[in-house]
Amino acid sequence: MNIKSEHIPKATIGRLAVYIQVLENLLRDGNDVISSEKLARACSVNSSQIRKDLAYFGEFGVRGVGYYVQELITSIKQSLGIDRVWKCALIGVGNMGTALLRHHDFEKRGFKICAAFDCDPDKIGLEFEGMEIVCPTHLKEQAPELNLEIGIIATPPDRAQRAANHLVDANIRGIINFAPSRINVPKHIPVEYVDFFDHLYSIAFQITLGND
Amino acid sequence: MNIKSEHIPKATIGRLAVYIQVLENLLRDGNDVISSEKLARACSVNSSQIRKDLAYFGEFGVRGVGYYVQELITSIKQSLGIDRVWKCALIGVGNMGTALLRHHDFEKRGFKICAAFDCDPDKIGLEFEGMEIVCPTHLKEQAPELNLEIGIIATPPDRAQRAANHLVDANIRGIINFAPSRINVPKHIPVEYVDFFDHLYSIAFQITLGND
DNA sequence: AACGTCTTGTTCGAAATTTCACATAGCGGA
DNA sequence: TCCGCTATGTGAAATTTCGAACAAGACGTT
Structure with missing residues (x-):
């Protein structure tokens, strides 16, 4: 570059x-x-x-x-470094995680979800969008095999830190966190938080402001 | 305040x-x-x-x-003005729209989706999460009846402007746009754009930067 | 009631970001 | 080839945002 x-x-x-x-x-x-x-x-x-x-x-x-x-x-x-495909690992296949798996723009935009993890025993083993849901303990083996670079956290808030730990342990290079809680990871790993309620708050604030 | x-x-x-x-x-x-x-x-x-x-x-x-x-x-x-419930209208019940309807944090966080609109004839009339999908042309009648204040656009990008026009016409007070395109509305209506690929780009950039 | 401790609210200088303004450089027509 | 036109790239000014430092104020203890 x-x-x-x-x-x-x-x-x-x-x-x-x-x-x-x-x-x-x-x-x-x-x-x-x-x-x-x-x-x-x-x-x-x-x-x-x-x-x-x-x-x-x-x-x-x-x-x-x-x-x-x-x-x-x-x-x-x-x-930006998005002239190639980034391989992603999803942790948490609930509402949000499912929506992300279904969101076909991911590939169009250069991000490919190559593996899905969830610690719910009822979900492990299920096939989803052509991918088997696996226990997060397997992340450490699969990450190097599949060349996973970016971790996507979509767990409930109280599980986000644990998911982050798994990702760090698997030598993932960056994390995007959809769970509404902060996580701690080593400084060299970039983290981005996504919470669209931020934007709703902003809209609410701007509307309210105009009416005082 | x-x-x-x-x-x-x-x-x-x-x-x-x-x-x-x-x-x-x-x-x-x-x-x-x-x-x-x-x-x-x-x-x-x-x-x-x-x-x-x-x-x-x-x-x-x-x-x-x-x-x-x-x-x-x-x-x-x-x-912030979020010590009350804001009533929202959703336009576009595709992947993203469906995920939003299912996302139960909305109510917890003070935003309630009270009506769902889509112009696809195959979807109109369907019931979804206890709500009937209606043609956007009905927005103008329903908005005052239901006291809808915030519009949520979750259409494909080429339909976003049309959706915005419907919302403006229905006297909505603020818009949050999940579609990946910009919209034009009167200055007094606040608009927020949500696109989590922004964050993925940022991660990709930060990872790439560290490796040059 | 006076004192010491602790943390807020605020001021002021520093840093970062945005905007302005213009010199620079490419293109097309004469 | 020269000249005018136009929009870029950039240095410097203006604005905005951030952070360090400190005065003010509340609580608990003596």
């Missing part, structure tokens, strides 16, 4: 994800070239912001012209 | 959601009182940050003692 700068703001990464989303829709609508100004409007951000975000990774545009959409998508994906 | 300051950073709102989550777990474990220092460690933030975040809304602590956990939870919920 071709990173020009040391530290990249987390907010930039978030925006890059938005740019990809908008760019792919633009491409589908037949746009070959786009200016930072137009892309900015579509993403509701400032155009300098876009140029600066991209500048962290390289020079992808053509002065006087703009950005070639397909090329820019490719460049951003390369920059 | 009792907001002391004009503008509140979006990041603060996000952190308040984290504080609630951690505080509820602390309460479950029998902690009655907590200091900003300990809460900070549990949330992986700075303790001044916590005190400052709370200061936007009032004074909730006792000097020399700390915060009473239950009381603080209540105060934060009041501050």
Whole structure:
């Protein structure tokens, strides 16, 4: 990769994800070239912001012209490291876990759930979306065999730490936690928390605020 | 409510959601009182940050003692406007929509999905989790009747804007969009986008970065 | 009631992020 | 080939956010 700068703001990464989303829709609508100004409007951000975000990774545009959409998508994906397939392990095949297994965008977007774990004896052995549910104690063997790199925690909150321990023990390289509780893992393993109630809270707050 | 300051950073709102989550777990474990220092460690933030975040809304602590956990939870919920039930309309009963309907935390957390809409003729009329799926054209009648305030979009990306239009037309007050596309609505209606691939991208990026 | 201890609420300086403004560079037409 | 047009890439200013330090205040003990 071709990173020009040391530290990249987390907010930039978030925006890059938005740019990809908008760019792919633009491409589908037949746009070959786009200016930072137009892309900015579509993403509701400032155009300098876009140029600066991209500048962290390289020079992808053509002065006087703009950005070639397909090329820019490719460049951003390369920059983020999502120009390949990441193999994932799911722990917790409940409501959320099941939904994730069924969510076929995973593969489209470069993430493949290659193994599903659950400690419920009633679930172990069941086949699900072409995958057998296995006890998490087997993670340590299977992770190297299957080359699992990212762990997805979708357990109840009180089981999240245990799941995290299994993942760490299996030398997983990153964790995304859908359970509503914090987990502790060694510093070198990145963790992201997903809780869409955050967004509902934010909506509720914004609505309430407008009405005071 | 009792907001002391004009503008509140979006990041603060996000952190308040984290504080609630951690505080509820602390309460479950029998902690009655907590200091900003300990809460900070549990949330992986700075303790001044916590005190400052709370200061936007009032004074909730006792000097020399700390915060009473239950009381603080209540105060934060009041501050965010989630000390009541928000009635929601779901549009799009596909994979994601179904998962949301089944996700029973919604009610626990103060959001109730009171109506489900989908334009697929095969789905209209079906009963789902005690709710009949209705054509979105009926939103405008039902929204005032049922007092629907928040719209949840879970359609395919190319249908998201149409769904948003229906919601705006029905005088909904806020929108949360799970579809991977941007939508345009009048400025006074807050919109939040949820896409957990953002987090997967972030993990992938952080892993890749460590390996260059 | 006075004192010591402990933790909050707040101030102020530092750091990070965003925006502005413009020099730079590619493209197309004359 | 030159010139004008346009949109990028970037340095510097403005704004926002964060963190360290400290004054203020509550509780318990003497």
